[in-house]
Amino acid sequence: MTPPCVASDETAAETRHDCEKLFSVMQSEKHPATVAKMFDSVAPRYEIITDLISLGQDRRWRRAATAALQATPGDVVLDVAAGTGASSAVLARTGAKICAVDISPGMVAIGRHDHPDINFVVGDAQSLPFADETFDAVTVSFGLRNMPDPQRVLTELARVTKPGGRLVICELSTPPWPVLQFAHHIWMGHVMPVIARLSTNPASYHYLTESIVDWPGPLVIARWMADAGWRRISFRRLTGGIVTLHWGNR
């Protein structure tokens, strides 16, 4: 199948125009409906591309996020921006009951198909369809960066978490050391676009690079968490800072 953004037939110009328009909208405003549309378009190959782009490290990062969450059997855990359930499936191995929420119906459809044991809900992290203090723990993997108002989402996560409950954010970040920064820049700017051609919407991967560059450092995110009502906040860089884990308690 020809990916829509590199099509060479008469529909190519129109499709490319759509992708470029989508990309520029993403830069100026991460509107949930636009984000959902973009993830719908990459859903069929999302997991394989993620594996390739991260050289399989995403599996290690998901395991680290699950360990940091400290969920135990019987806990009820909310995985926000769960996508196709790659992170939820790792969380489910703890014996906790997982509720997976995502705004993209396309990602959720694949998640429901691949993980029938996990409860998937289509919903917006900014306005979660759950009562106050429902969950023992909440987590977001590679999702907070895509949201227009991350501070609002952190507050919403605090609302649905029981007192004392745990939050873990796992997010892509820029390595703090210049040599790694350079290698990261080369990978994101030159290698990733080649891998992204395998995607069902290669243009969307330009957005990924930009969104990482724009994402603030861990101390800013720690302040957002504190402002949202989280306590005992800390963070740890993984793989030289390509990913950062943030955690705290309600």
Ligand SMILES: C[S@@+](CC[C@H](N)C(=O)[O-])C[C@H]1O[C@@H](n2cnc3c(N)ncnc32)[C@H](O)[C@@H]1O
């Ligand atoms: C990069 S994917 C991560 C998926 C999954 N957590 C993983 O680790 O593979 C980001 C996900 O965030 C979701 N997302 C973005 N904005 C959202 C919002 N406002 N509410 C809920 N989900 C959102 C997207 O639909 C997408 O599935």
